[in-house]
Amino acid sequence: MHDFRNAHNNRISGQVLPRLQLSWSVHRAWHGDTVKILVRTEHVKDGTKIKLEIITVGQTIASFDKETISGNSLDKNYPIDWKKTKLPPKAGDFVVKGTIQTLNLTATSPVLTVDLEVPAFSF
Amino acid sequence: MSNGRSLTDPVGGCSKGTGSLIAEVMTYRQGAAKPKKTALANVDVAISGLTQKPPQKTAGNGRTTPFSGLTPGAYTVTVSGSGTMKDTYDFDNGMTSSTKEVKKGKTQSYYFEVPWFWLEHEVKYPDGKTFVEGVDWVLYHKSPSGQTDFTQHSTGTTAGSTISLDKIPQGQYKLLLKVVYDPSADAAEAVIGTPITLKAKISGFDVGTAGTIDICDAHAPGTALKTLNGSVSENQAGQRELAISWTPAKADLADLKSGRIVFRPTVQGKSVISAPLPMLNKETYQVVDQDGANLTTNITIRFSGGHIVDERAVNGTVDIVYPWNQTVARMNFPGQNGTRISLDEGGIPTRTFSTPS
Numbered sequence: 001m002h003d004f005r006n007a008h009n010n011r012i013s014g015q016v017l018p019r020l021q022l023s024w025s026v027h028r029a030w031h032g033d034t035v036k037i038l039v040r041t042e043h044v045k046d047g048t049k050i051k052l053e054i055i056t057v058g059q060t061i062a063s064f065d066k067e068t069i070s071g072n073s074l075d076k077n078y079p080i081d082w083k084k085t086k087l088p089p090k091a092g093d094f095v096v097k098g099t100i101q102t103l104n105l106t107a108t109s110p111v112l113t114v115d116l117e118v119p120a121f122s123f
Numbered sequence: 124m125s126n127g128r129s130l131t132d133p134v135g136g137c138s139k140g141t142g143s144l145i146a147e148v149m150t151y152r153q154g155a156a157k158p159k160k161t162a163l164a165n166v167d168v169a170i171s172g173l174t175q176k177p178p179q180k181t182a183g184n185g186r187t188t189p190f191s192g193l194t195p196g197a198y199t200v201t202v203s204g205s206g207t208m209k210d211t212y213d214f215d216n217g218m219t220s221s222t223k224e225v226k227k228g229k230t231q232s233y234y235f236e237v238p239w240f241w242l243e244h245e246v247k248y249p250d251g252k253t254f255v256e257g258v259d260w261v262l263y264h265k266s267p268s269g270q271t272d273f274t275q276h277s278t279g280t281t282a283g284s285t286i287s288l289d290k291i292p293q294g295q296y297k298l299l300l301k302v303v304y305d306p307s308a309d310a311a312e313a314v315i316g317t318p319i320t321l322k323a324k325i326s327g328f329d330v331g332t333a334g335t336i337d338i339c340d341a342h343a344p345g346t347a348l349k350t351l352n353g354s355v356s357e358n359q360a361g362q363r364e365l366a367i368s369w370t371p372a373k374a375d376l377a378d379l380k381s382g383r384i385v386f387r388p389t390v391q392g393k394s395v396i397s398a399p400l401p402m403l404n405k406e407t408y409q410v411v412d413q414d415g416a417n418l419t420t421n422i423t424i425r426f427s428g429g430h431i432v433d434e435r436a437v438n439g440t441v442d443i444v445y446p447w448n449q450t451v452a453r454m455n456f457p458g459q460n461g462t463r464i465s466l467d468e469g470g471i472p473t474r475t476f477s478t479p480s
Contacts, residue, residue, distance in 0.1 A: 002300045002326035014246040
């Protein structure tokens, strides 16, 4: 890979694989926190559009499709505010899925665990 | 015409009883569908026949001055290249020698075409359609005349089209992209105190080029917790790589908030980020009874993140490996029912509990 050969009077056709990685800025958060969605890419041109979907229990609860890659990265602040969102039962672990359609590229982040319930204390 | 002669005035340079000849050499891109021909200067032109004349070089218009004062008869004209010209133009194939009759009072013309060597290169995505821009490249060349190693020919950065190189030396070409790729580790997890080799494949950089590997929190890949220094080497398979052995220490990871790391190998600004790697703590527990005697017993520990470890302490010691930033939530000693346990974790107050009787 990345070593391409040919004789004179020919064309050398090199190839690179674009790459996409996603992660959250934290692994655990509480409702009301603002977390970051961290997108890192390789060999992706500036201005390339990426679609971000926040998914829990197989259901997309939020989607952004106007984000673009710059310098092979994108850091997007995401306030966790799902008061008006109907979350599926057993929601708690959330992933963010990124799709760069023009490059046929998809990746999913590790899980972000969000505490959705008001903490209950006992004395 | 710079020499005052013209192919349209063939008798201009002839003396009485003799003839003359003139050679013209044109060049073009070899294999082109519709070749655009241009004059080729500095070609060596030699003639042989009844009259001896010193060789000439073609001028900027691709022509020689007339070889005049030639006794009429057959003359052979041979064109050849010297120095770099010999390598960049194809004098070995096609017609480079021609024999014609030179007649009295006439100027015979000899016409040659010598194509140049070329190469194109491009970098695309696997779809084969989309050009990838901004990738630095190094082009190496090896001549066909017994040269064993490639030498650097040129460098550049890819743009949105095919790069075309004309009038280049013949031979083999190797295009290397200056990239750091395929990061990997020789273990599925990093453990405190246990060496792990982190590496990435390297292309386009010489052996010995300095590189670094940043260790980062998987949730903060932009901030290095620890930077390792190394250099590009070549493994037994001939693959260049940046490989650095690292023995994780707690002190290196004081700011590691999550339980996973990523690492970022970098060579001269080219870098890649690895997939997340679990970071594990490793501690040796001492298991003794109330009199201080070493115990040999099974031990089950549940950590705060739900991780469960089942181990056996032998002669009072057991190594416990558990996820980073987790603490002991529950501990059990099967076979030690009804035992009162004191847990000294170092740094936090000693906890005491009893196993069920």
